[in-house]
Amino acid sequence: MFEPVKVVLEDHEIPREWYNIQADFPHSVPPPLGKDGKPVGPGDLAPVFPMNLIEQEVSTQRWIPIPEEILAILTKWRPSPLIRAVGLEKALKTPAKIFYKNEGVSPAGSHKTNTAIAQAYYNREFGIKRLTSETGAGQWGSAIALGCKLMGLECKVYMVRISFEQKPFRKIMMQTWGAECVPSPNPSTQIGRKILAEQPDTPGSLGIAISEAIEDCVTSKDTRYCLGSVLNHVCLHQTIIGLEARKQFQKINLYPDIVIGCAGGGSNFAGISFPFLLDKINGREVRAIAAEPAACPRMTRAPYLYDSGDVAMMTPLLAMHTIGHTFIPPPIHAGGLRYHGMAPLVSHAMREGLIEARAMMQLDCYKAAVLWARTEGFIPAPETAHAIACAIEEANTAREEGKEKVILINWSGHGLMDLSGYQAYFDGKLVNYSLPEEELQRSLAALKGLPVPPAL
C-alpha cells in the first residue's frame, strides 16, 4: 500500500471562527496614531473602511465567527489540502517531515482570496457598492476583483504602471472577473494627473497607487478602500489557514516543530502561524519563522518604529518593523514581498519573542523553487519560494542533527503567472540583493520626528 501524502478536510470541517491573536499577546499592541501623535479612533478610519471591518481591526475578542456566506464561497476550494512533500524530503535526504498548505488551489492562485471574499462581504453588508484598491504584481488585485464579483460589488484596481505593462495577464484576470484595472499613475485621479504632468514616463509605485485608490474612495459615492495585507483584520482573515492546518495535523497525530511563511505585508505568515502561536502562548513548543527577502530586511535588520503605510503618508502611523516609508525596494521578482513595513501584529509577535525572522537571497529562492517544482510538481510563486528556501535550510539542519523534525510551510500561491521570473533565472539574468546598511540608515532618517512606540 502506498503511503498517503495528503490530509483533506470536508466542507463541514472548515473552521467557523477566525483567531484573533490580539486577545492573547502578553502586552497590548501600540495603537495607530494620527500625524498629531494622538491615537486614531474608529471614526477617523470611517471614510476609508466600513465600520464592521474597523471593529475587527480594533477587536480584542479571541474568536470571531466567520459568516456563513463567506464559508459557502470559500468551500469551493477550502479547506486547502495539507500535503507531505515526500519528493522534496527524498531529494534532501532529510529525516524531517515537510508538510505544506497548498493555498494555490484558489481561483486567483494564492491565499489572498481568503481576505478578499471576507472584505467584499463586510463592505456589501455595510451598504457599500464599490471598492477601490491598488496592486503591484497583481495577486491582490485579482483576488479582490474576484471577491467583489462574487459579492456583487463594483471594483476598481490601480495597478503599478510598470506591472500593468509587463504583466498583462493579471489585468485580463481582473477583467474576466469584471473589475476595472487601470495603470497607476492614472489621469482619472488628481494625484495621478499631478504626477503624470511632472513625470510622464514614471513606472509608478505601490505608494502612488495607494494614494490614488484612497483618493478615488474618498471622492466617490458608496465607495470604500481595501488593502490586501498589513492590517489586523487582514491577518485575522488569513488565520483560517493555520486553523485548518492544526485540524489536519490532529488527524494524523502530528504537530509541527517549525511553521514557516514568507513575509511581505505579513498576512500569509500571520495566517499560518498565529493559531500555532496560541498554543505556544499556552506552553506548547513550536517555532515560527518569517522568511523575508534580504532586499527588504524589516524584521531581521530594521527597527520597530511608528511609520506610515504609504509613501504619501495618507495612512495612520502604525507601530511596526520598518525600513521607512520612503524606501523603494529593489526589483526582486517576488513583487508581493517588496514593502517597507511589516504587519503590526507580526511585528508585535516578534517583539514578544514569539517568532523568528530570516532573510533570504533571491537566487537561493529560485534554486529552491526549481528543486520544489522538480520534486513536488507544483511551481511556486517567487514569494512562496522564500518560505521553501527557508524550509530547506531547516530540513538540512534536521539532517545534520539527525532529528525527525516536522516542518510546516505556507505554500502561499502558485507561480503560473510569474513564469517570466523563472525564465530570467534560467537565463542567468537574476542577481542577489541585500540592503546596504547606509541605504537602510538613510531611509530610516526620514522617520525622525515621528512618535516612537513605548518599550514593552
Next chain:
Amino acid sequence: MFEPVKVVLEDHEIPREWYNIQADFPHSVPPPLGKDGKPVGPGDLAPVFPMNLIEQEVSTQRWIPIPEEILAILTKWRPSPLIRAVGLEKALKTPAKIFYKNEGVSPAGSHKTNTAIAQAYYNREFGIKRLTSETGAGQWGSAIALGCKLMGLECKVYMVRISFEQKPFRKIMMQTWGAECVPSPNPSTQIGRKILAEQPDTPGSLGIAISEAIEDCVTSKDTRYCLGSVLNHVCLHQTIIGLEARKQFQKINLYPDIVIGCAGGGSNFAGISFPFLLDKINGREVRAIAAEPAACPRMTRAPYLYDSGDVAMMTPLLAMHTIGHTFIPPPIHAGGLRYHGMAPLVSHAMREGLIEARAMMQLDCYKAAVLWARTEGFIPAPETAHAIACAIEEANTAREEGKEKVILINWSGHGLMDLSGYQAYFDGKLVNYSLPEEELQRSLAALKGLPVPPAL
C-alpha cells in the same frame, strides 16, 4: 448552516484500477491497420511505444491495476474535488444540479497529468531513458515534462512554432520541469530541415511536430514516443476521473443524468464518461455528451472511417470519426480541440449509441466561460469552456422542462495560461467558425482508397 458544495475523497479512497471499456462494448473495436490494410500487431508498434503500454492499448481486460508508484504521485492532487456549481445554477435560475470535477488542481493545470505520470512510469519500467512528444498549445507538453521529471526520464517536446513564439509561458513551464522544448519544424530532425528549407517561415503544425517527435524517437537510443490523447491507453488512464466522480456521487446519494466533457483527441471525455457508460451498458439511464468545436465537427458531421493520426501518415490507420488527416482546423483558441480525428474508443462508443455529440460555437464558449468565472470563480481553459457551454444548454432545457436534472461536467483545466484568448474575446476580436460542407468533403476526399471499417 451553509450547504456543503464540495465532495472530497481521501488519498486511500483513490481508485486502484482503471476501467477498460473495451471489455464491455457490445461489438469489438475495429483493429488499427497498416498501410497494406492488414491489422497492425504489437510488434509493429514496438519501435515507438514500450511493450507494457502496447499491451494496455490492445487489452480487453476490464479492470487494470494502477501501480502504487503512480498513485503515490497522483495523490499529491488527486482525488480531484467534485464541486457543485451553486453560483452558476443561481445565475441560470435552473432547477438542475450542476457538478464539476476540477481537474485544474494538477500542477500542469489540466487532466493531462493523469496519463503523463502513467506513461512516464511505464516507459521507465520498460528501461526507456528518454521520451519525445509534440505539443500544440502546450498543455500536453507541460504535463509530459512533469511526468518525465518525476519518473526520472529525459524529455524532448516539439512545440508547434507559432505556439512556441506566441505562448512562451508553456515553454518556461516545461523548462522548469527540466524538459527540452524546441520549436517545430526544427533543424535537429531530417523532416524539420526539409520543411524549413522549403518554407523557412512556416508556422508549423501538429502534424509536422508529430512527425519530428517520431523521427527523433526511432533514431535515438533508449527513446520512445508518447501521445497525450486519442490512443486507447490514454483514454484508459483518464478513467480515474469518472471513477472518482462515481464514488463522490455515491457519497451524496446522487447520480448524474448527464455527463459532459469537451472532446479534442477524446481522452478527457472518455475519462469522465466511460465509467458511467459501464453503468449504462448494465442498464442504468445516463446520457453522455461530447462537446466538440463547430470548427472541428468530427462526431456531429464527419464519417466513421479508417484514417491516419497525423498529416504525414506515420501512424497506423485508426477507425474513427475523422475529417481527414489533411484537414487543418481553423485557429480557434481552444488549441487542444483542434484535431482532425476522434479517439477510436470514443468514436466506437458513438457508433454503439452509447454517447451523443454536440458542436459548440467559439463565442458561445467564451460567453459561457466568462459567466462561469464570474459565478464559480475558477477561470476555465477555452477547451473546458466547450463542456461548460453545453452544460448551460442542458441546464436551460432542465429549467424549461422544470426538471431537477443532475449534470456532471469534466472541468478539464484552468485557463490561466490562456488569458490572451479572453483578452481577444473582450476586445471583440474573436469570431465563430463552422466548418463549410465543401471543405469537409474536400478534406474527406483525401481518404479515398483507404480501407473502410466494417458495419456494426
